[in-house]
Amino acid sequence: MSALSVNRLHKSFGGLRVASDINLAVEPGERRLIIGPNGAGKTTLFNLIMGELTPDSGSIHLFDRDITGVPSRRRAHLGMTRTYQIITLFPRDSIQRNVTLALLGLSSLRWNPLKALHRQNHLIEDAHAALARVGLDHIASRPLSETSYGERRRVEIAMALAQNPRVLLLDEPFAGLSIDERRDVHDLLLAIPRDVTIVMIEHNMDVALDFADRITVLHYGKVIVEGSRAEVVADPRTREIYLGD
Amino acid sequence: MTSRCVALGLALAALAAIPYEVPGSYYINVASQILLYAVFALGLSVLVGYAGLVSLGHAGLFGVSCYAIAYLLAAGYGHAFAITAGLTITLVATGLFAALSLRSTGIGFIMITLALGEILWGLAYRWISITNGDNGISVASRPSPFGLTLVSATGFYYATLLIFLLAVVAVLTFVRSPLGAALAGTRDQARRMNALGYHVWMIRFWACLFSGLLTAIAGMLFVYYNQFISPQTLALTSSAEVLLMVISGGASTLLGPIVGAALVVIIKNVVSGYIERWNFMLGAIFVAIVILMPEGLVPGSVRLWRMGSRALGKRQKSPVAAASAGGKR
Numbered sequence: 116m117s118a119l120s121v122n123r124l125h126k127s128f129g130g131l132r133v134a135s136d137i138n139l140a141v142e143p144g145e146r147r148l149i150i151g152p153n154g155a156g157k158t159t160l161f162n163l164i165m166g167e168l169t170p171d172s173g174s175i176h177l178f179d180r181d182i183t184g185v186p187s188r189r190r191a192h193l194g195m196t197r198t199y200q201i202i203t204l205f206p207r208d209s210i211q212r213n214v215t216l217a218l219l220g221l222s223s224l225r226w227n228p229l230k231a232l233h234r235q236n237h238l239i240e241d242a243h244a245a246l247a248r249v250g251l252d253h254i255a256s257r258p259l260s261e262t263s264y265g266e267r268r269r270v271e272i273a274m275a276l277a278q279n280p281r282v283l284l285l286d287e288p289f290a291g292l293s294i295d296e297r298r299d300v301h302d303l304l305l306a307i308p309r310d311v312t313i314v315m316i317e318h319n320m321d322v323a324l325d326f327a328d329r330i331t332v333l334h335y336g337k338v339i340v341e342g343s344r345a346e347v348v349a350d351p352r353t354r355e356i357y358l359g360d
Numbered sequence: 361m362t363s364r365c366v367a368l369g370l371a372l373a374a375l376a377a378i379p380y381e382v383p384g385s386y387y388i389n390v391a392s393q394i395l396l397y398a399v400f401a402l403g404l405s406v407l408v409g410y411a412g413l414v415s416l417g418h419a420g421l422f423g424v425s426c427y428a429i430a431y432l433l434a435a436g437y438g439h440a441f442a443i444t445a446g447l448t449i450t451l452v453a454t455g456l457f458a459a460l461s462l463r464s465t466g467i468g469f470i471m472i473t474l475a476l477g478e479i480l481w482g483l484a485y486r487w488i489s490i491t492n493g494d495n496g497i498s499v500a501s502r503p504s505p506f507g508l509t510l511v512s513a514t515g516f517y518y519a520t521l522l523i524f525l526l527a528v529v530a531v532l533t534f535v536r537s538p539l540g541a542a543l544a545g546t547r548d549q550a551r552r553m554n555a556l557g558y559h560v561w562m563i564r565f566w567a568c569l570f571s572g573l574l575t576a577i578a579g580m581l582f583v584y585y586n587q588f589i590s591p592q593t594l595a596l597t598s599s600a601e602v603l604l605m606v607i608s609g610g611a612s613t614l615l616g617p618i619v620g621a622a623l624v625v626i627i628k629n630v631v632s633g634y635i636e637r638w639n640f641m642l643g644a645i646f647v648a649i650v651i652l653m654p655e656g657l658v659p660g661s662v663r664l665w666r667m668g669s670r671a672l673g674k675r676q677k678s679p680v681a682a683a684s685a686g687g688k689r
Contacts, residue, residue: 165555191557203552205545216545219538220556228539228566235538278556 116179118143118312119164119195119282124173126163126336133159134170135336141282143178144309148327149316152356156336157316158200161284164314165197166190177282192221194281198271200290200316204259210270211255214242217274245277246270249303265296272303283307285315289322297322320357324348332356375521385513389585392517394625395524396581401605401617402531403574408603409611410535411567412547414470416599417457417477421572423484423594425450425579430497430589431490439503447576453480454572458565465550477599484591496590499583510584520581527574532614534570543567544612608649610656619657 119141126134133156141147151157162168164175166187174183177193185193205213218238219225233239246252249269259267268288275283288304289297304326307313317323324330330347332340340350347353374381378391400422407413429446433439461472484491491497502510510516534540545553546560554560583589592598605624610616624642632638653660 167551167555188554188557188559191555197555199552203549205548205552207544207548212541216541216553217556219542220553220558222538224538225542225558226539226566228534228537228570230538231533231536232538232541233536274556 116143117141117176118145118178119314120176121160121164122174122176124160124163124175125171126159126168127171133336134163137173137333137336137338139331139338141312141314143312145312146326146328147312147314148323148330149314149333150318150320150330151333151339153318154335155333157318157333158286159336160333161197161286161316164284165195191278194279195284196275196278196280196282197284198275198286198288200286202264202267202271204267204270204274206259209256209258210246210251210262210266211239211242213259213270214245214273214277215239217277218242218245221278241277245273248276248306249273250299265292265299268292268296268300269303272300276307280311282312282314285313287316287318289317289319301326372525379514379517388513388517390625390629392513392520392581392585393629394622395517395520396578396585397602397605397625398618398621399524399527399574399581400578400602401609401621402527402614403571403578404602405606405611405617406531406534406567406571406574408606409613409616410540410543410547411564413462413465413564413567414603415461415473415571416470416596416603417461417473417475417480418571418575418602419594419596419598420477420480421450421454421457421575422579422582422598422602423480423589423591424453425576426583426589426593427484427491427497429580429583430499433499434497443503443580446580447573450576450579451569451572454569454575455565457572458568462561462564462568474596474599477594478596481591481594481596484594491591494591496588499587499589502584502587516585520585523577523581527577528614528618530574535614539563539566604646608646608657610658610660613656613658616656616658623657 117140119139121137121139124134124137126132137160139147149157149160159168163170166182166185170183174181176182177190177195180193182190182193205216208216215232215238218241219232222238224230224235224238243252243255246255249272251266251269251273254262254266259270262270268291272288275285285304288300292300304313315323315326324344327344329341329343331338332347332353334356339356340347340352342350379388382388382391400418404415404418407415425446428449429442432442432445437445457473457476460476461469464472485493502516504510505519508515510519535544542553542558542563545558546563550560582593601624605620606617607620608623609618609620623645627638627642627645631641635641649657649660653663655663
């Protein structure tokens with residue numbers, strides 16, 4: 116059984132093929148890295164997997180359940196969570212409120228128009244716990260507008276972890292970070308237990324190489340190479356794409 | 361917290377004492393108008409301020425409520441039935457409005473609500489067998505709940521005040537609730553909310569219904585206040601007027617729509633007695649608000665107050681002033 120499998124996925128925008136016959140099978144607990152140059156279709160693939168785009172053909176399975184026709188908001192309830200390459204947070208709210216919204220999304224309480232949200236102590240405790248995992252608990256009440264870029268990256272990850280996903284999709288979690296911040300994020304991703312399957316997109320190959328069990332190289336919407344770290348690094352086609360030899 | 365309770369208590373006392381403070385029933389009626397338009401503006405502010413959806417068709421929904429109640433009363437039904445049925449009909453109309461206009465957000469939403477509002481205005485004008493066309497419908501009497509008479513300006517004022525306070529509590533409860541937080545989330549990051557597991561469309565739909573309910577209640581107050589309804593109430597200028605109330609006061613605050621309603625009603629009723637071109641005055645005030653406080657009177661005043669107290673604290677450089685400024689925040 117695969118945690119996430121993608122079969123013969125196609126997607127075109129007019130004449131532009133952004134996903135062409137993509138097949139992926141990610142095992143439970145695996146760390147999969149998807150790399151490729153700009154415009155390779157990495158984020159589009161995530162949008163297709165998460166359901167924010169509808170594929171032209173092909174299917175997507177989550178733990179053997181066909182979710183191709185499941186609306187994207189339901190996929191969060193089935194245990195699939197993503198982060199965004201361009202940070203997508205709630206700028207008017209505090210850090211803690213951002214994470215609370217992530218928790219609330221999976222709670223039936225989200226439809227309640229009568230209870231006071233700031234009195235829902237279990238949600239707030241869970242939000243603090245998620246923030247503690249990314250080392251931001253001490254500034255939980257700070258407005259998001261007063262945080263640094265690196266802190267926002269970690270808020271994104273805290274929101275994803277708060278949803279307790281089975282499959283976590285990370286879209287360039289290191290983008291725009293300083294070397295120190297990268298190390299912090301790297302350590303905190305390594306600390307995620309193996310019952311969470313992780314698929315990570317990265318533009319820059321060396322950053323996340325040691326994190327991955329298997330690597331998929333994407334180019335012009337096609338899977339070019341797939342294999343273990345050593346196999347992919349040694350493959351001449353990888354070099355061709357990345358070095359232009 | 362205690363200073364807030366004191367301010368709230370004073371405000372309530374002032375509102376309750378208005379019939380004894382102002383000279384004559386004319387001003388009591390102006391106060392009633394402010395409160396009923398405040399309920400209307402609060403209803404619209406749920407969409408404009410918290411959902412980020414600007415509606416230019418709310419006068420149409422307001423009018424549906426007015427016409428439904430007036431029609432049923434004229435047909436011989438009792439007040440209780442007319443009010444219940446009127447609110448229900450308006451809610452159904454709001455649901456239809458929402459189903460059509462929520463296909464879009466932003467400019468699209470504005471244009472669809474504008475068109476729907478104009479359709480209702482046209483119906484009020486042309487569907488003469490129901491609406492009596494340009495002549496409108498008169499309402500013979502006001503209800504007397506629990507034997508209390510609402511005929512006098514004072515009696516009607518207290519009934520309006522009670523409904524206004526209930527509306528304030530309802531909006532406050534809603535915006536602090538999980539659903540209210542989800543609604544604000546869909547305003548700021550709709551796509552993210554969807555990925556987090558929220559049903560964005562349905563959240564907006566509920567917000568429309570809540571907004572429509574408050575609008576319907578305001579319409580009920582309006583039709584009993586004037587004891588008359590004509591198509592003019594549904595015109596685009598009415599929708600624009602209530603939108604101006606919301607925006608000039610501050611859309612995503614509780615106090616803003618109330619202050620905005622007071623501003624517009626006072627200029628319309630009181631200032632127009634002294635200045636013939638009162639529309640010009642209203643326009644000038646809005647231009648000033650947009651230039652000086654684009655976020656609205658209430659948030660803008662809070663901002664200026666903080667800037668002022670900070671500047672004062674800096675100039676004096678006394679630790680006492682700094683401490684008191686910190687306490688206020």
